[in-house]
Amino acid sequence: MLRLGVLVSGRGSNLQAIIDGIEARKVDARIRVVISDNPKAYALDRCKRHRIPARVVSREDFPSREEFERRIVSILKEEEVELVVLAGFMRILGRTFLSEFPNRVINIHPALIPAFQGLHAQRRAVEFGAKITGCSVHIVDESVDGGPVIVQAAVPVLPEDTEGTLSDRILKFEHRILPQAVQWFAEGRVRVEGRRVIVEGARYGTLPVNPELEKF
Numbered sequence: 001m002l003r004l005g006v007l008v009s010g011r012g013s014n015l016q017a018i019i020d021g022i023e024a025r026k027v028d029a030r031i032r033v034v035i036s037d038n039p040k041a042y043a044l045d046r047c048k049r050h051r052i053p054a055r056v057v058s059r060e061d062f063p064s065r066e067e068f069e070r071r072i073v074s075i076l077k078e079e080e081v082e083l084v085v086l087a088g089f090m091r092i093l094g095r096t097f098l099s100e101f102p103n104r105v106i107n108i109h110p111a112l113i114p115a116f117q118g119l120h121a122q123r124r125a126v127e128f129g130a131k132i133t134g135c136s137v138h139i140v141d142e143s144v145d146g147g148p149v150i151v152q153a154a155v156p157v158l159p160e161d162t163e164g165t166l167s168d169r170i171l172k173f174e175h176r177i178l179p180q181a182v183q184w185f186a187e188g189r190v191r192v193e194g195r196r197v198i199v200e201g202a203r204y205g206t207l208p209v210n211p212e213l214e215k216f
């Protein structure tokens with residue numbers, strides 16, 4: 001069983017998707033600890049409800065980002081965490097953290113990276129007039145939402161979409177691709193070769209187009 005550490009800052013619906021996957025025995029993992037940088041995160045209530053150990057580590061309690069990161073690393077190491085999942089964790093992690101878990105930190109981002117990296121990805125997709133956006137699970141490196149992609153789901157943008165309606169449609173897919181990616185790690189099927197990630201035995205090749213093509 002893969003030992004997970006999940007980092008959160010807010011609502012925790014992606015955390016919930018992992019919890020549900022584990023409880024439904026679709027994800028062969030155990031959440032050893034959830035760490036929130038925000039004491040008010042709703043994700044912490046979810047932990048209580050599911051009896052998952054949770055800790056709060058606030059950035060402002062540390063004089064530097066390095067010390068903040070070292071504290072989180074020490075908790076994760078204590079719990080012998082094998083995969084770190086950023087599930088709506090709103091801080092950028094640096095080398096101090098990442099060098100401790102090479103290729104073992106993953107993040108969910110609500111866009112098809114490298115499009116709309118950073119904050120407000122859904123709003124920016126609507127404003128840009130994109131016709132397809134989506135979500136990505138990727139390995140975290142020192143770039144912001146730019147590490148090697150494990151899996152992406154394409155989500156159509158509809159003419160009447162607002163930031164809210166689009167976010168909801170994307171979120172449904174976030175809740176599917178994140179637990180799936182965790183399960184691929186649990187099965188030992190994720191191979192990273194430079195920027196390219198191969199999921200051994202996965203089926204590749206479905207191609208979405210939006211709007212639908214008519215004569216072609």
Ligand code: GRF
Nearest residue numbers: 011012013014088108109110
């Ligand atoms: C999600 O949209 C995720 O892609 C982004 O932050 C949001 C977190 O939502 N990184 P939740 O806390 O998992 O509900």
